[in-house]
Amino acid sequence: MYPEHVTSPLYVGAAANAVAGQLRRLMADATPANADTVAWLVRRTLEEMGVRCGDTPKLQDLKGFLIASPHGAEMVVSSELAPNQQVAVYAHLLAHLLLDRFGGSFMSKFEYCEGRIPSHLTAAERREDLVADVVALAILEGRLEAVPRYVLAPEPLPRRPHELRLWLTEQARAVLASGSLPQRLRPSRPLRALALTVLHWLSLALFWHSRSYRRLRTRPLMAQLVHRLAGLLGEPAARAA
């Protein structure tokens, strides 16, 4: 039985970390694993995280698809694909699951074969595909530090305007209550936490809307810089999967 919370943002982030961690360990091994083993391991990891994986020889226009609902998440890939291609499809669908914070009860995503992408895709869907490409590559390379923190974890910023105003007001009160800046050598914890939240949010917004930032963000040096800055602002180091 699959847990019904498997599609919650926190759980999907954990699934992405688990898959990326497995792939990183495989790449670090002295003896390279064969493609079948890698595909099998990725499937097992996803299934252990609550995502049902299946394949079918019947798909023609699709390489695979994802359906997620309160009754679980399911990925179906074409069994005609080579194992490394199947792994790429799993990674891409997982990236979509990370990016789509679906407000309703149901979502679906499709991976189309080359030349079969329909013309009815909206600009937002095409943009999400470009962003998912980058996230999927980060998963396949085992380098999730190359994507913004809030892709993998729920962002604390409320979406509705009046809730956002309330949140900002609370943060401002916490900062003011902790003491004024000139009297301290180091910014207060609430101020650092607020700065960190804003920086992560800005990083996420740029990641979505700027191709240049996506290219920059995935560079190892940039990932290290972001990690160092977050550490200076008091963020605990993330555990490697």
Next chain:
Amino acid sequence: MSERDEVQVARWSAIRSRVGSCLRELRGGYSQAKLSGDLEDLGYHLTQSTISRIEQGQVEQPLSLERLVGWALCCQALSAPAFKQLLQLVGFRLPWSDEDLRRFDDLLRHYRRLAIPDQIVLRRKLLWHLLGLRAEDV
């Protein structure tokens, strides 16, 4: 033939014409033959003549939730007012909001442009989610 309660028989007799009308409305412009074929792809056994008898209110056995959902799914009419009316009439309820059902229909409509085998695979998976089943339950 299994025995049915008199109350069930009486109730079904009273509503089967209206059920048939709703299903006819859901089918819209789709042919009965096409609907029969689509339902068979999903694992149902409804011939064209059975579909005709259902729509005319001539079927003695009450229709199951699975058949009603399969019918609406094949007709891309899960969010249609007639389907909501139909479920209320027979006393069934799906655990989905109107918005979700509309998204299901949109998905099915967009998906009609892809190859038939792909459509069949997706429709089967969607059906389980609609009915609240997990694949391993089947």
